Amino acid sequence: MSRPDPADYLDMAALPRLLDALVTQGWFVGERFIDTALCHSLQAELQRLKTQSHLDEAGIGRGQAHRIQRDVRGDAIHWLDRESRAQRQYLTVMTFLQQTINRALYLGLFEFEAHFALYPPGAFYKKHLDSFRGRSNRIVSTVLYLNPAWTTTHGGEMALFDPDDPASEIARIRPELGTFVCFLAERIPHEVLPTQAPRASIAGWFRRNTSLGSSIDPAR
Ligand SMILES: O=C(O)CCC(=O)C(=O)O
Numbered sequence: 656m657s658r659p660d661p662a663d664y665l666d667m668a669a670l671p672r673l674l675d676a677l678v679t680q681g682w683f684v685g686e687r688f689i690d691t692a693l694c695h696s697l698q699a700e701l702q703r704l705k706t707q708s709h710l711d712e713a714g715i716g717r718g719q720a721h722r723i724q725r726d727v728r729g730d731a732i733h734w735l736d737r738e739s740r741a742q743r744q745y746l747t748v749m750t751f752l753q754q755t756i757n758r759a760l761y762l763g764l765f766e767f768e769a770h771f772a773l774y775p776p777g778a779f780y781k782k783h784l785d786s787f788r789g790r791s792n793r794i795v796s797t798v799l800y801l802n803p804a805w806t807t808t809h810g811g812e813m814a815l816f817d818p819d820d821p822a823s824e825i826a827r828i829r830p831e832l833g834t835f836v837c838f839l840a841e842r843i844p845h846e847v848l849p850t851q852a853p854r855a856s857i858a859g860w861f862r863r864n865t866s867l868g869s870s871i872d873p874a875r
């Protein structure tokens with residue numbers, strides 16, 4: 656089986672803009688950044704996972720601190736496990752992006768973890784940081800949206816906030832199929848506004864390895 660070529664699945668021409676935006680403002684949004692056919696395959700897989708009851712209620716906090724809190728986040732998730740061709744293609748693209756970012760910005764990104772997410776109507780995710788400065792090993796957050804023909808009446812945008820003034824909104828992103836967002840996990844507060852329609856995505860994080868000696872550092 657031939658390995659997928661990342662260039663077939665992502666907008667190579669947008670990469671310089673992505674790197675520049677990460678450095679100058681800490682976040683990037685690209686429309687049609689990931690190949691449309693691949694997005695449809697991922698969307699179909701997420702639907703299948705839902706039908707087969709393979710989605711779990713999402714929680715907050717890692718390891719022992721993990722808990723479900725519906726008043727904070729209301730999505731259901733499934734961690735990517737390379738089970739399908741579409742997942743493997745997406746993970747290959749993300750590995751390529753990791754190498755591209757490391758070569759240009761020396762962030763020392765070490766691995767990528769990601770989950771499908773489905774927000775049912777009425778669900779949201781309150782303003783948060785994906786990682787806390789100093790403690791964290793999530794360095795760059797990513798989101799790929801999987802919703803064809805999303806309109807403003809559907810709500811469910813992601814709002815980004817100014818790291819130096821977290822009350823001030825700096826961007827609002829419609830979760831349209833193929834749109835890809837990445838941002839510095841320790842810097843950019845963000846929020847998922849209440850959605851009116853089922854909202855599908857893949858949220859992922861590039862991590863740095865912070866394991867020390869024999870003490871392992873779990874991803875989740
Ligand atoms: O789906 C989104 O727009 C963002 C999701 C998010 O912030 C998260 O899963 O941490």
Ligand SMILES: [Fe+2]
Nearest residue numbers: 783784785845
């Ligand atoms: Fe987040």
